[in-house]
Amino acid sequence: MSSHYIRPIGPLPPGMGKAAAGEAIFVGRGETGFCAAELIERRDGVISREVVTAQELAARTEPEIAELRALLATARGDIAGLTLDRTRIMGIVNVTPDSFSDGGQFFDTEKAIAHGLQLxxxxxxxxxxxxxSTRPGAAPTTPEEECDRVLPVIEGLKRRTTARLSIDTRNSLVMRRAIEAGVHLVNDVSALAHDPLSLEVVARSGLPVxxxxxLGDDPRTMQAAPTYDDVVLDxxxxxxxxxxxxxxxxxxRERIIVDPGIGFGKTINHxxxxxxxxxxxxxxxxAVLLGASRKSFIANLMKRLTGADPQTRLAGxxxxxLNGVAQGVQIVRVHDVAETRQAIAVATGR
Known part of the structure; x- marks a missing residue:
């Protein structure tokens, strides 16, 4: 059995993609271009890699490569009414007493609403x-308690902002009630695998997900010696x-966004x-979403204790x-919105 992959490499500077038409590899949103690609094949556990230029990739005729090229080039549809011609910012509103970064800071409904409006x-x-909270080691919350926390915040924000609202949950009851309250997007750390009813709820809603x-289905154990054959391919x-x-x-597929799950069952090197x-x-x-904001691997990479203040991890x-933007990521999920917006504007000129 074999699997094939294309990893675009050598991102072109902002604004050069269209000028390089015919000499670049483009991904979904159309303006992100790459000058080459790594072709990867995994066959019976053996991985082979080959670097090719954009022109060489276009000339390949293998059915598996042609299918991947088509998926790369497929225009990404709007997500909750937002076009994906540039990187969009998703701000984090944790209504929890124990999230790793700001647990308890916005646990009060009015504080959470005010925080969302500020973002x-x-x-x-x-x-x-x-x-x-689905941080490493976190204990589960009942769906009923989760609803009690998030629904008043959703309702308050719905009345006071035009920003799209996303529900971050792995429980179908919370999804259903949040959808009824008017959210525009579902974000599930379990990829709709935790709750067997969640697939039907999202399918019926017509919303993006x-x-x-x-790794696994339990935040309490996901960081216990995570192992992969090849983390990127796995x-x-x-x-x-x-x-x-x-x-x-x-x-x-056009309603689906994927997230590699930085920090969820991964070592620093993963x-x-x-x-x-x-x-x-x-x-x-x-579409691709990246959520690396304030994650502990940033502190651990700098040889700090895992418990170092997450709010000191802005630079990382x-x-x-910016690494994600250069690779064409369409959505970034962050705590520090103003700083992120400024950084993206300087890097891309928009």
């Missing part, structure tokens, strides 16, 4: 509202499998390998964002 004012076009990779294969499950359940290879995910034919968070 929107700073440039967040999507607000991701979550009522259950974020499918994230997490994560890509997992997400491809979940996309197939979603399509079979009636969720079309996270860095994924960040270096984000562009491989464009071969899935979906921005570096991850």
């Amino acid at each position: 929107a004012a700073e440039g967040a076009e999507i607000l991701d509202i979550g009522g259950e 974020v499918l994230m990779h997490m 994560v890509t294969d997992y997400l491809a499998g979940r996309i197939a499950v979603c399509e079979a359940a009636g969720i079309p 996270n860095l390998e994924l960040l270096r290879s984000l562009s491989i995910l464009h071969g899935l034919g979906t 968070s921005l570096a991850a964002v």
Whole structure:
């Protein structure tokens, strides 16, 4: 059995993509161009790699390569009414007492609403509202308690901002009630695998959904010696499998966004390998979301204690964002919206 992958490499500077038409590899949003690609094949556990130019890639006739080229080039549809011609910012609104970065800071409904409004004012076009911490080691929250936390915040923000609202949950009851309250997007860290009813809920809603990779299904144990054959290919294969499950359940590919799940069952090196290879995910034919904001691997990379203040990780968070932007990521999920918006504007000129 063999699997094939295309990882676009050598991103062109902003504005040069269209000028290089015919000499570049383009991904979904149309303006992100690459001058070459790494062709990867995994056959019976053996991985082979070959670097080719854009012209050489275009000349390849193998059916597997042609299919991947088509998925790379497929225009990405709007997500909740937002075009994906540039990187969109998703601001994080944690309505929890125990999230790794700001747990308890916005646990009060009015404080959470005020925080969401502030993030929107700073440039967040999507607000991701979550009522259950899924940080490493976190204990589960009941769906009923989760609803009690997030629904008043959704309702308050719905009345006071035009930003798109996303529900960050792995429970179908919370999804359903948040959809009824008017959210525009579902974000599930389990890729709709945790709750067997979630596929039907999302399919019926017609809303876009974020499918994230997490090793296992329990945040309490996901960081216990995570291992992969090849983390980049394993994560890509997992997400491809979940996309197939979603399509079979009636969720079309154009409504799907994939997230490699930085920090969810990964070592420092796993996270860095994924960040270096984000562009491989464009071969899935979906939008790509990156969520690396304030993650502990940033502190650990600098030889700090895991418990170092997450709010001191801004520089590393921005570096991850700009790396993602250069690789064509369409959505970045962040805590520090104003700083992220400024960094993206300087890097891209828009």
